Amino acid sequence: MSTEIDPITLAVLAGRMEQIADEMDATLFRAAFNPIIAEAHDASHGLYHATSGDTLVQGKSGLPIFVGVMSFAVKAVIDKAAEHGDLADGDIYIFNDAHIGGTHLSDMRLVRPYFHDGKLFCYLASVGHWHDVGGAVPGNYNPAATDAFQEAFVLPPVRLARGGEVNTDIIDILMRNTRLPQSAQGDLNGQLGALDLGVRRMDELLAEYGPDTVRAGLDALGERAETLMRSELEALPDGRWEATDYLDNDGITDVALPITVALEIRGDTMTLDFAGTAPRCAGPVNIALPTAVATAYVAIKHIFPDLPANAGVMRPISVLIPEGSMLSAKFPAPVGGYTETILRMIDVIFSAAAQAAPDRVVANAYGTINALSIAGKRKNGQPWVMFSFYGGGHGGSSESDGLNHGNAPISTATIPPMEILEAAYPVMFKQWALRPDSAGPGTHRGGMGAVYEIEVLEENGAEAFLFGERGRHAPQGVAGGGAAAMNRFEFEQDDGWHSPPLASKMRGIALRQGQSVRLETPGGGGYGAASGRAPAAVARDVAMGLLSAGEATKHYGDAWTKEPRT
């Protein structure tokens, strides 16, 4: 630390800088055109280190997975700018290349160097999920993609603005390559607005405190985050714990894909080694290295929720991703299904960490995004596409049962209301309900998964596809808790109900009017041995119809039958 900074100024500065990122979030949410940003908050903003790209401060309302991934986007721009060699105030880089910036191609990243008194001080960045970025299918979730080109157009880091002058040629290229140019233009304007606001707020902050104090504050916050992380690790026992879980398949061949982690704690450091994980696969469940590292960050932050969103947290942690694995796939491997892979990474990290610190870790959540599309043409020829993600149970914890029907750990997005879907598309939900017997048993059982049964009302019928997981490998419990029910998908044909050969992945399912699909999502894993659950709690679950009598006795014995009905 060069300049010493007093602890009060540091506390105030920490709040002020977090606020800048929060205000950038708010600016984009308000201005964005597409509901994925405006309502689901699939976006993020922050301040990043001038030479390393490390996250200094990040907004609190953006999507969790971005907290770790944004620094890779900034680093990519730092490298590109070094190639150009003429980085200037007012430059803005834009790109969506997931192999260098993480996540998937729908996420458009804008990175802007922030100069003070003619010197580079830090970077500001904005990422937002655009509604459509070209590719084979609208919305860019192509379950059959075998390379990135089938997923979307790929934009490497290019200068959208030079010295404050926007290059409209690039905007023209972008707008010609999306099916929804108005939406894209609205989102782009919102992101530019957020960066402008960030610059103004930084100007004010530096005018008030001076660059040396702010820089010292940023350094101190990084060190503080590191200290916090080290003190958390120090409190845990030394040792090495392993966990392996599986993806059902890659959507092309029905072969299980192992994801393995060895979590090692030595003093105040931790290593997460993913050796033993499956190699790069043909289908879109690969992820790029930045995504893998960011995912480790998400898992860590769920285990230690009070840690700040700052790169200092990761300094005591080494993430080892083997070369050539599905967690470090090179361009142009398809990565559109990255959500499934990173959810499984989080699961194995939880399972391993729970062996070290059972009370700090929750059991596995339902572990699949279940992207279900039902689409067709109306009588008047107008196309319709109902595309949504579905919820499931969260894992039990040392404090309580898991949450019923929650959202995925990597997201905070809510599900659209059934009535909005029914009003917009020719479908009817016959069930939108909790799924009995879906929770993993335990002292604190997992949360319940859900059942969604959807009937096609359109005379012309419809075609469905599903991209899901956990059809062959159930979400695991921790600390002796049991596994939850697996994902189950069935669709109706003239000769009765069928299941996909690849369990939870299938496209081209033709449905007639009156036929239905039924998606039953996993619950969460249980926490602690089932024998530790109070018989009254078991009896209550039975009385509520969440647990059948047979399953209750199988997992918990028959003590519950002697409980008086409440």
Add this chain to the structure above:
Amino acid sequence: MSKMIGVDVGGTFTDVFVLDEAAGTAEVAKVPTTRPDQSGGFLDGIGQRVSDLSEISVVVHGTTAGTNALLERKGARIGVITTAGLRDVLEMRRRDRPRTWGLRGDFEPVVPRDLRLEVPERVLADGTIRTPVDLDAVRAAAAELLDQGCLAVAVMFANSYANAENEARAVAALREIWPNDHVSASSEILPEIREFERFSTTALNAYLQPEVSGYLDRLELALKDGGFGGEFMIVQSNGGVMAVDTASRLPVRTALSGPAAGVIAAGYIASEAGFDDVITGDMGGTSFDVSLIAGGKSMLSPQTSIDFGMVVRSPMIEITTIGAGGGSIAWVDKGGLLNIGPESAGSTPGPVAYGQGNDRPTVTDANVVLGRIDPESPIGGKLERLDVDGARAAIKVHVGDPLGLDPEAAAEAILRVANARMAGAIRLVSIERGFDPKRFAFMPFGGGGALHTGAMLAEVGIGRAIVPRYPGVTSAMGCVIADMRQDFVQTINALLDGLDADALASFMQDHVDRGLALLDAARTTFQAREIAFELDMAYVGQTHTVSVPIDVTVTHGTVTPPTQVEIAKAFDDAYLRAYGRLLKNGVRRVMNLRSAVTGKRPKFDLGTLAPVGGSAEAALKGQRRVHFGDQWFDTAIYNRLDLPVGAVIDGPAILEQPDTTVLIEPHLRGTVDAYGNTVIAAKEATP
């Protein structure tokens, strides 16, 4: 019959504001809130100022009875009858979670699963009845719920906003057999698309009905027994009042009753004093509540969550809360950073200085140690004197020692961090609404807000603050000021091009008829009646709607509906304001109609509250050493209520009144305006 009374029942205190228009006087009282039955404190508070209840023409009540029943899960045992396949909507919510990080926590809805019964029935999104309701099944469900001891029943069917027939038939059958009035249908409570929000609002309403209507009945009876013969009204979350029988039927509309009244009063006081743009900051024991008033209008949000998963969808004054109140605890984390909250000592045990067993320092303790709060006269009168030494010791141990600061510096540090958080909330609320906070005035109210005025000016860059004459009873005063208002909603869900103009007109007329009937039934006089319509609209493909105000002529209660062209133009204007550009060839959709029928109640002259006579010299009650920045200042202490109109007080100074302390920092100047408010600004900015 000339007295108007506002009563705000808060968590700690019950505030009473008595306005005697004929005599031109106003009085306030503050008594402890009684629990669990708040009616004791309510009547005690009124009794302290009015001996003969027959002198009272109006009693208006801001209540937390509903909110508390929700937060503490103390509503009634109720049942739900719903569409086959949908019994779990209340429990599944919108697939959210309590906190972003940690994945911990679970959720129990207010109606357990075995009291949520399904019946065969189905309406499609276009209003077609696919399956008529099975009334025998409804009756059987009712019998089971009664058998289970349910006191209220709510009927919630899919798509009932589009066609309420199945719900109406079910409710009619239920009303024949249900032993009390507590039967409600989701289409009666909220005929709006979005099943979770509609079901949740309906269920929470039913959950509150037995409790809140019983409470209000008790109050009304006690008032009448005391000779009261006037009108008894309740403040709604939208900042308007409603008759007590409406409140008994729709208790869920009282969810933010008290805080809403405070914002209404703040807006009125500010605009009378010449400030149409004001940000209010209400600092209580556990929280700091921020609200924004632009152009004299407070912002309304369409819904709020009382707690995780407990959504109430009905228009509410928008209030943003952060956990930084007087009782918020200051602590140093393992990384050596000073934090404030979210843990709070609340009002019991309260700050260390209260001497009631808490030994961790709070924001109030910092104010006490720095001499900003008079230890000899604690608010509310429960304590003899505050324990300054205890507060200093706690700050030293928990903040000073870990950070290497002396207790005074540590106390300043606590305030700086707390102030920074409060200022952050103000900035964020403004930015989210698209406003620059610098053009607003700041109005602190509640017991603690006026201690932090100078900090808000400095941190946010606001030019001036206005401290109302009675900041500790603002909500009670708001009760007396608020207009009578009813909100209605109806989902339309049609393309503008294909809009059924007659159907829209008849919904508008129905809303107007029902709203005016409620005004007619009130025994209050109104200066004017206002009717406002808005349409929630969007382009097809967008789920985010914008509120589109529609100019509609209403002559003698008859609506002249708007044309499609007028609606299109209004949409384009509103959309441009929100997003800056229109969508080329976009198809416009009308989602909901929202109507508000308001009876403007006569406003009292704030001049009534202004001080008469007096002088600054006479108001000066002494000197105290108060710490600002890094030194102690000999600081003048004034009796605030004795300062005359026009008095100019230079900082450092402290203005004290029974329930509030106003801090004027060394570089600031306070001026008493014509209504007795104190306007605070930098010395060089005031002539």
